[in-house]
Every structure is written in structure tokens, then in C-alpha cells.
Amino acid sequence: MxxxxxxxxxxxxxxxxxxxxxxxxxxxxxxxxxxxxxxxxxxxxxxxxxxxxxVTPLRCDYIARLKAERRKAVEEGRTDAAHFLTVAICRHLRVMHP
CATH class of the missing domain: 2.30.30.140 (SH3 type barrels.)
Structure with a gap:
């Protein structure tokens, strides 16, 4: 069995x-x-x-830059910019790394 x-x-x-x-x-x-x-x-x-x-996630320099910018925006309290960057990351992942 x-x-x-x-x-x-x-x-x-x-x-x-x-x-x-x-x-x-x-x-x-x-x-x-x-x-x-x-x-x-x-x-x-x-x-x-x-x-x-x-799956093995792809290493993407563009995503790394966006995440660094988002982290900086969060640290500086720029919530609108952080939100915009989160949306940009999601779109990039959906389109370029399906």
C-alpha cells in the first residue's frame, strides 16, 4: 500500500x-x-x-530598485509615493514575470 x-x-x-x-x-x-x-x-x-x-523567483534589478525606492518613501512618511511604487511593483510582476 x-x-x-x-x-x-x-x-x-x-x-x-x-x-x-x-x-x-x-x-x-x-x-x-x-x-x-x-x-x-x-x-x-x-x-x-x-x-x-x-518556482524560483526571478532576480530583477528593476524590482530591486522599485523596492528600495518604496522603502525610502515609507521611511520618509511619503505614503502616496509608497502606494504608487507598490502598484508599480505589482504591475511589473504581473506583466514581466507571470
Whole structure:
């Protein structure tokens, strides 16, 4: 009798959710479903384990620059600029690194 391998090692991994076409980080497992969150934060969603595949995030100099600018804006209390940069990061990730 063969049992399915335990997939809890996915917690903390970056995965591609083929069912939704989104990339996210596995935050937890509740029953048979996994809780995922976008890499830039935001609301979690649920996914079945058979629709997930571990991916290696791309290192992107543009994203690194945007994140540094956002960090500086947050430290300086410029919330509008920080929000704008967060949106720019999300758009870049969605378009350039699907």
C-alpha cells in the first residue's frame, strides 16, 4: 500500500498556482488546501495541492530598485509615493514575470 507524500514542505515556498494563473508564497495548509499570498503581500487565496508547482523567483534589478525606492518613501512618511511604487511593483510582476 503506497501513501501520498506529505506536501507540507511547500509551506514557505514560492509556487505557481496553475488553477488561477497566479504566483504566490505558501503560507499554511488547512486540510487538503493551501493558503497562498502574493509575493508583494495582499489577501490570501486557497489552492489545491495538485495545482501548485514550486518556482524560483526571478532576480530583477528593476524590482530591486522599485523596492528600495518604496522603502525610502515609507521611511520618509511619503505614503502616496509608497502606494504608487507598490502598484508599480505589482504591475511589473504581473506583466514581466507571470
Amino acid at each position: 503506497t501513501s501520498k507524500p506529505d506536501r507540507t514542505p511547500l509551506i514557505g515556498q514560492v509556487v505557481n498556482d496553475f488553477a488561477t494563473g497566479r504566483i504566490g508564497k505558501v503560507m499554511d495548509k488547512v486540510g487538503p488546501r493551501y493558503q497562498l499570498r502574493r509575493l508583494d503581500g495582499g489577501r490570501e487565496w486557497e489552492a489545491k495541492g495538485d495545482s501548485l508547482e514550486v
